[in-house]
Amino acid sequence: MTIQNMITTFAGAFIFPFLIRLAWGKLVEDTGPIGGWLAAGFIVGTTWTLTHGVGFIVQTGAWIDMAWAAGVGLFLASAISGDDTSAGFVNAFFAIVGGTLGGFILSCL
Amino acid sequence: MKHVGTILGTAIAGMFVMSVWGAFAGAYGIGGGWFAGFAIISIMWYLNHYIGIHNNDGAWVDMALGIGVAGTTAPIFREGIQVGIDALPTLAIVLLGGLAGGYFAVQMEKVHSEG
Numbered sequence: 001m002t003i004q005n006m007i008t009t010f011a012g013a014f015i016f017p018f019l020i021r022l023a024w025g026k027l028v029e030d031t032g033p034i035g036g037w038l039a040a041g042f043i044v045g046t047t048w049t050l051t052h053g054v055g056f057i058v059q060t061g062a063w064i065d066m067a068w069a070a071g072v073g074l075f076l077a078s079a080i081s082g083d084d085t086s087a088g089f090v091n092a093f094f095a096i097v098g099g100t101l102g103g104f105i106l107s108c109l
Numbered sequence: 110m111k112h113v114g115t116i117l118g119t120a121i122a123g124m125f126v127m128s129v130w131g132a133f134a135g136a137y138g139i140g141g142g143w144f145a146g147f148a149i150i151s152i153m154w155y156l157n158h159y160i161g162i163h164n165n166d167g168a169w170v171d172m173a174l175g176i177g178v179a180g181t182t183a184p185i186f187r188e189g190i191q192v193g194i195d196a197l198p199t200l201a202i203v204l205l206g207g208l209a210g211g212y213f214a215v216q217m218e219k220v221h222s223e224g
Contacts, residue, residue: 107182
């Protein structure tokens with residue numbers, strides 16, 4: 001991985017949780033649950049075109065999705081805003097269990 | 110049972126994202142990838158975070174965490190641990206970038222709420 005690769009990888013990973021944290025809740029607040037559909041297209045879909053579509057996040061092995069960036073970034077944002085970190089870690093554990101189960105089932109495809 | 114909801118929600122979201130998304134992108138290019146985000150994440154968000162089967166009674170754990178784990182563990186189950194080790198440089202930078210993005214988003218919220 002070159003320094004240029006590191007710069008685009010970092011930038012792509014920065015943008016995804018940044019957009020979600022600032023815009024997703026507001027879209028839902030303003031438009032109701034349909035805001036979640038707008039966010040799925042215009043936050044996740046559009047950010048995907050940057051991170052994976054044109055390849056800002058440079059891969060070196062097993063797939064590292066932009067979702068990793070959202071997972072840790074949104075957790076940190078919530079924690080520094082005062083939400084309960086220890087309860088959060090319990091939920092994170094089960095999310096990792098579920099993700100691993102999904103990964104295992106996919107490997108059987 | 111609340112944790113079972115988290116496991117089911119993240120496993121299902123992870124499977125959709127890490128198989129169907131790539132198929133859309135492969136068939137229709139970048140427009141297919143955009144559409145996959147819209148088609149998959151919309152209903153997965155609705156299930157996990159709007160209905161809320163993904164348990165969240167503490168600092169926010171997004172379904173994205175499980176999705177990221179599914180995407181990385183699937184090739185490790187298929188091809189072995191070496192591909193996981195090879196992925197570490199990308200993983201490290203993505204985690205750092207994600208943490209920075211989350212941190213600065215909160216700083217923007219503070220500036221915005223003061224304004």
